[in-house]
Amino acid sequence: MLTLNKVHHIAIICSEYAVSKRFYTEILGLTVLQEVYRAERNSYKLDLQLNGQYVIELFSFPDPPRRPSRPEATGLRHLAFAVADVAAAKAILEQQGIAVEPIRTDTHTNRKFTFFSDPDGLPLELYED
Structure with missing residues (x-):
């Protein structure tokens, strides 16, 4: 059996990077560990922590497809x-x-x-x- 230690992080793709960055940092209070702009992908990657623990990778990509969440769909x-x-x-x-x-x-x-x-x-x- 595989031995897992803990959940390392959760990756989220957002549609509007600035809006989501503000939401997760200014409203929810997560703090920025690292922010990287990847020019070759026209994409940001924002590493966020909560109480010193790395928890979320926030990604932006040009025109990501929407994912249904309601009614409840398969997946997260x-x-x-x-x-x-x-x-x-x-x-x-x-x-x-x-x-x-x-x-x-x-x-x-x-x-x-x-x-x-x-x-x-x-x-x-x-x-x-």
Whole structure:
């Protein structure tokens, strides 16, 4: 059996680099590890970290095809971030003009959670620690 140590990163392709960069850094608060422009591909690659851990590679490519997310399609369902207080995090997002679904409770863990979307409609979740 293969031995995996941890998830290294999650790669996301965005349609508007500046908009997504602002969303992930200024609204969600991830910090930039490295930003590279790859001229041969007319593409940016932005490495983002959360609390010192490398978590997301944000890519831009010219005219990437759209990927369906609703109704639920095969593939990545959503990306979840742990927070201490879902209601407080929801309020902060809404103050930034981000639409957030009503808070629900996980029937198996009794923890609160909610969903919102990144600028390209990628479903993101806030899950209460």
